[in-house]
Amino acid sequence: MNNDILSSLRPAFVMTGLFAALLGLGYPLAMTGVGQLLFPRQANGSLVTENGKVVGSTVVGQAFTSERYFQTRPSAAGKGYDGLASSGSNLGPTSQVLHDRVKEQVATMQAAEPGKPIPADLVTTSGSGLDPDITPEAAAYQADRVARVRGLDPAAVRRLVDQSVERPLLGFIGEPHVNVFELNRRLDGIGAKQTP
Numbered sequence: 001m002n003n004d005i006l007s008s009l010r011p012a013f014v015m016t017g018l019f020a021a022l023l024g025l026g027y028p029l030a031m032t033g034v035g036q037l038l039f040p041r042q043a044n045g046s047l048v049t050e051n052g053k054v055v056g057s058t059v060v061g062q063a064f065t066s067e068r069y070f071q072t073r074p075s076a077a078g079k080g081y082d083g084l085a086s087s088g089s090n091l092g093p094t095s096q097v098l099h100d101r102v103k104e105q106v107a108t109m110q111a112a113e114p115g116k117p118i119p120a121d122l123v124t125t126s127g128s129g130l131d132p133d134i135t136p137e138a139a140a141y142q143a144d145r146v147a148r149v150r151g152l153d154p155a156a157v158r159r160l161v162d163q164s165v166e167r168p169l170l171g172f173i174g175e176p177h178v179n180v181f182e183l184n185r186r187l188d189g190i191g192a193k194q195t196p
Contacts, residue, residue, distance in 0.1 A: 056181050061132040064184060067149045070142050072180045073121050077129025088127045116141065133177035136165045146187065160186055
């Protein structure tokens, strides 16, 4: 009887070990190799370097606190844009904490730009807390402030925003969006005058 049980269990253990090795090690290593071979930049985090130093990534949001730059969405990841704590706040529409936080952000933005409707993505967090993109409306909302602080022509900054809009893939997959990191890099590249 013990022999029958062992002979019945042996294939189960062998198959479990085989599939664990195949799907737990072999497949991930093969996909990593394919990614490194065909898409090395993306497989390594879409990192951006300047003068040999990594300055950011086009796929991970980061906080821009200076008024000279376009701001990203608020982040609920750790203390803000912490890749090790990537997550949303999990606060629902009935949460008083969420209501108070959004209300405070709206009041701050309305004080700076009275009468201007505020795009929702400038006061709400993304699901990961690391979203690098905002809507074209959120970027356009900030264009006048950035132009004013940098001493630039507002029309030139709005044109830069329009040129930075990424359209949906194949015309229908996804939504139009603006990568804030790339937009701010282009903004630095137009030779704006420095203001204190």
